[in-house]
Amino acid sequence: MKTLNKILLTGLAVLSIAMPAFAEKIVVTGSTTVLPLSQKAAEVFMQNNPNADISIRGGGSGVGIASIIDGSCDIANSSRPIRDVELQKGASNGRDIKAHIVAMDGIAIVVHPSNGISALTKSQVRDIYTGKISNWSQVGGKNEKIVAISRDTSSGTFEAFMELVLDKQKVRPDAIMQASNQAIATTVARTPNAIGYVGLGFLSGDIKAVTIDGVMPSKETVLLGKYKVGRPLFMYTNGAPKGLAKDYLDFIKSAQGQSIADELGYVGLK
């Protein structure tokens, strides 16, 4: 009997060493725009909470929302609001999808630094991207063909641009399509007659942001709603977040989380 007790006790002791505490695990999937914020916040959060296990994946907004619908993730990152069809699909899967705004993203319209143009109106930008305006002289610049550079029509950034600037009109088919914000920034920096659009975090000395309807894109103008080409970034949960998902979301929304957003070039909400 004594031996049996000993064995049991040893077993318990081994178990308790192997699992010092119950480690909670969540999976976060979706938008590559939100990914850096999601990733950095998770790293800092896990340093402070060693028992938390947050696994972050990209894939894009569509993938994130599809995963929250089929239940393969706990939080979906998205750079666009969820669509009605997706909400319905979620509802028919028994999900009650809740939105959380975690930061703002401003989209700056950029040109090559040598370009004399430094102010455009939203409708001029729209006409450039739909093809109505094709020469810089039509907006007061040099007599040069405009090279319009866009994000892929499937990206969240394009979707925001299409709604905020294009009024859902079709982008000209011969616009150069790039797969990332960085690729647009690089291409605009190398192409004297180019125009492109990037998240505020991607602005640098190699490209020049123009004012839109007289407003320069910046953290302040985006948050105050003065600069019109900005958008909220979302995290979606199934029902009200609980446990680790709640703690993680609360952390991102906290002052520390929002200062991470600022450091990464997003527009923090605080």
Next chain:
Amino acid sequence: MSLFRLKEKIIQGVFTVLAFSSLLFLVGIIFVLFKEGLPIFKDVKISDFLFGRFWYPTYEPPEFGVLPLIVGSFYVSLGAMFVCVPLGIGSALYINEMASYKQKAILKPLIEILASVPSIIYGFFAMAILAPFLQKTFNIPIGLCTLNASIILGVMATPTVCSLAEDALSYVPRSFREASFAVGATRWQTLIKVVIPAAGSGISTAVILGMSRAIGETMTVLMAAGGAAIIPTSIFDPVRPMTAAIAAEMGEAPVGGDHYHALFAIALALFLITFFFNILAEIISRRFRIKLGLSG
């Protein structure tokens, strides 16, 4: 049955299963392509899909015309042929006919190393170095265009073409050359009139497989070709090959939606195209072996 025989049988069984497992993967891939690709034709007419000129998959209402993507793929790959055929066959001829044993021992592995460079590195090179160079040299608005993608794809397909063409040349029996020299033909005459025609179908196979390689390449064209879904009218126009469209859009296409199925349908078309090229190459190379009296 002795233990030894049994062991032999088991090993044979294991390898049989392994050999056929690749067949299983192929069947699985074909099945999924058809299963996920065909539903798009419930909503879009097959003629509108194949011959539609506008690709606006995310708009409301969407347009799923893949003609610009198909034309883009062929245009870029044909351009690549102008680079990899002369380069690949030229180096194969040199390696096989003229190079000394030492040169051959260095050249052949080096060209094959070219094949092992990851495609993203080629893409990066095209984007960062070749495109700005073309932009300045030809004074074009932007360097990300068909020419840019074609040059880099051509370089990428060169090892395929060179290696296969060199194999074809080396299969030409020594007696062919000796017979030619015996009747007084020069080295050049022998090369042009005897060796190349004898290796002709093998060289065609090399070119076809090079084309197949170019048309299926993804990362490089995604980075280098400019990505605009238009039917190009000049080599300085940007294009959006089928592979680039799939790679750029699959992550963002809602699973089970029309866009998702349309991308699978493009993948199916791409698969059928490369499948056709490979079958063609196989048929030609079989004839070639028979012609040279090698076993088929």
